[in-house]
Amino acid sequence: MIELTDIYKIYTDGDSEIHALDGISLRVERGEFVAIVGASGSGKSTCMNIVGCLDVPTSGRYCLNGTDVSTMGEYELAHIRNKELGFVFQQYNLIPKLTVQENVELPLVYRGIKPAKRQELAMAALERVGLGDRSNKLPSQLSGGQQQRVSIARALAGQPPVILADEPTGALDSHTGREVLTFLKKLNREGTTIVLITHDNSIAAELPRVVRIQDGKILSDTPNPAATGLGEVAG
Amino acid sequence: MDIKQAFRLAVKSLLGSKMRSFLTMLGIIIGVGSVIVLVSLVNGMSQDMVSTFESMGTNLISVTVMGRGGNRTVTPDEMQTLVDENPDTIGAMSPSISISGATVKYSSDNVTASCVGVNEFYGEVNNAAVAEGRAIAYMDVEQRARNCVIGTYLVNELFAGADPLGETIRINGESFQVVGVLEETQGGEEGSEDATVLIPYTVAQRLSQTFMVSSYSFSAKNKDTVDAAMDIIDSFLLQKFSSSDAYRVFNQADALTQVNELTGTMTLVLVGVAGISLLVGGIGIMNIMLVSVTERTREIGVRKSLGATPWDILSQFVVEAITTSSVGGIIGILFGIAAAYLAAALMQMSVAISLPAILIAFSVSAIIGVTFGFFPARKASKLNPIEALRYD
Structure with a gap:
């Protein structure tokens, strides 16, 4: 599914080189739920950007779903992001002027899907996150937890095989954060591959596989037997 | 992203901040509006002049001897x-022989008219027929008879529509007998052809004391x-x-051509001035679009992360600029038409709304949208999604 081989991302600042990613290799199989954990500056965001096809590595090979994306241009990457990936951001990143439904439709708009079909898919995604009755509201009329669920619906709408969640609970209180996490676990059980980035160890502790990054290198990659009670809560 | 959707979004975004949209459009509104007003008034003026010349006949040759x-x-x-x-x-x-600004008096009423000394061929030369009575005749000229033919403006003003034939009027203090009434050509208005008094030229020579x-x-x-x-x-x-x-010989057709050249030049100058305000309006749009791109950096980042290509972003912002400038153009056209009629009513000028001017003004405003929207839109489309997403 996701296959990073010997990925380097090097920024030059004057004469000095900064190795944001220093030779990372990582494999994520279909249906996995992986937490990438690291402190700020550890390289986890850069890693996320490369996995999310928002950035290209300086060297190394990245295969997503069997396609080598490490050498793709801007337009091809946009296409890959649209079809293969769904993003969930810490700040939700909904567009304030668009209604909930229009926000969820956005990835479908860029895929060139007809309005009627778009509406149908968007409503289905909203039903899945339990917000089918809020489709005509503006994001500002919803609570933080609801906005995050809208952004999950947006990530789901295009039915991508992989969802990337960047600190999805970071802006939420612990109770709402837990609900969102529970919901992501449910999605994973339903077959979506999820890569979650966090600096919060208590969240990582609940996930079946934890990859720790420090100074641009993978520090540890361990299965987490403690997270076996996956099915305990239903959204 | 399909174009219809892009326009819908653009209209929504315009309505979202009405005051800002209006101020953005103001330059275009003023520019387009002034083009419409100026072209309409100049057109109206030129049509008036052309119809005046045409009523005089294109066969007419005027000779002036200096x-x-x-x-x-x-x-x-x-x-x-x-x-x-x-x-x-x-x-x-x-x-x-023109005696301009002659005072014509009947009983106690005074009017100002243009008094012209002519001979018996005046009617034939100027396409001027007599409606009642008779024209100035050979014998009037020979005998220096104090007879006159008057226009309908004078009939209305001095005789209140009653039969003026045989009555005596005074032109600059001299008595004349009315022998005929000219056919009405310009609605009997003051200052028009209908406010004319014709007298034998031999009498006019005496009145104006010029024998040449x-x-x-x-x-x-x-x-x-x-x-x-x-x-x-x-x-x-x-x-x-x-x-x-020492002399000048000219024809109405030549004069007509000159009028057309003159109004053409006027139109060009005026349109040039209006064009400058359109340019300023375009720069206004560019300015606001740049602000809008900066404000919506994060939105652009989100859209890119969801799979928008640079082209999608570019077209979104260009469509927004075109919508702004076109809506501004339409408002400007309506405003211009209204203002042209208002100005015409206030200054008693004619208006002729020109369809080509409207079409050109609208296309120009749309083109301004593309031109001045392109640079900000390109800037938006080139934003790095990672930096755009991080932007506060």
Whole structure:
């Protein structure tokens, strides 16, 4: 599914080189739920950007779903992001002027899907996150937890095989954060591959596989037997 | 992203901040509006002038004699001989002695009219028919008879529509008997052809105390002999004065061409000025679009992360700029039409709304949207999604 081989991302600042990613290799199989954990500056965001096809590595090979994306241009990457990936951001990143439904439709708009079909898919995604009755509201009329669920619906709408969640609970209180996490676990059980980035160890502790990054290198990659009670809560 | 959706989004975004949208459009509104107003008024003016000239007839040839010092001049008799010698080209001739701003009085009523001394061929030369009574006749000229033919404006003003024939009026204090009424040509308005008094030119010579007749009107036999007739008159006068500076021979068609050239130049100048304000309006749009791109950096990042290509972003912002400038253009056109009618009513001018001007103004405003929207849109499309997402 996701296959990073010997990925380097090097920024030059004057004469000095900064190795944001220093030779990372990582494999994520279909249906996995992986937490990438690291402190700020550890390289986890850069890693996320490369996995999310928002950035290209300086060297190394990245295969997503069997396609080598490490050498793709801007337009091809946009296409890959649209079809293969769904993003969930810490700040939700909904567009304030668009209604909930229009926000969820956005990835479908860029895929060139007809309005009627778009509406149908968007409503289905909203039903899945339990917000089918809020489709005509503006994001500002919803609570933080609801906005995050809208952004999950947006990530789901295009039915991508992989969802990337960047600190999805970071802006939420612990109770709402837990609900969102529970919901992501449910999605994973339903077959979506999820890569979650966090600096919060208590969240990582609940996930079946934890990859720790420090100074641009993978520090540890361990299965987490403690997270076996996956099915305990239903959204 | 399909274009319909892009327009819908653009309209939504315009309505989202009405005040800002209006101020953005203001430059375009003023620019387009002033083009419409100016072109409409100039058009109206030129149509008025053209219709005036056409009512006078395109066969009309006017001759103005400035003289060349000394006593050398040309007399009405000499001019009449010229007509008689060239029956195939020249139709008729009438001297034209203007006593402008003449005061015409009947009982206690006064009006100002243009008084012209003419001969019996005036009607034929100027396409002016008599509605009642008779025209100035040969005998009036010969006998210096105090007879006059008046226009309908005078009939209405002095006689309140009653029969003026046989009545005596005073022109600049001299008594004249009304023998005829001219047919109405311009609605009987003040200052028009209908506010004319015709008197025998021999009497006009006395009234104005000038014996040299400096102005003649000729009619060509028909439209096709205008140029030939002008050549004949010209060569006659050149022989007489041995200088082409001493007289001027011109035709209504020439005058018409000159009017058209003049109004054409005026239109160009005015449109140039309006064009500058359109340019300023375009820069205003560019400015606001740049602000809008900066404000929506994060939105652009989100859209890119969801799979928007640079082209999608570019077209979104260009469509937004076009929508702004086109809506501004439409408002400007409506505003311009309203303002043109208002100005026309206030200044008693004619308006002629020009469809080509409207179409051009609208296309120009749309083109301005593309031109000035392109740079900000390109900036938006080139934003790095990672930095855009991180932007606060």
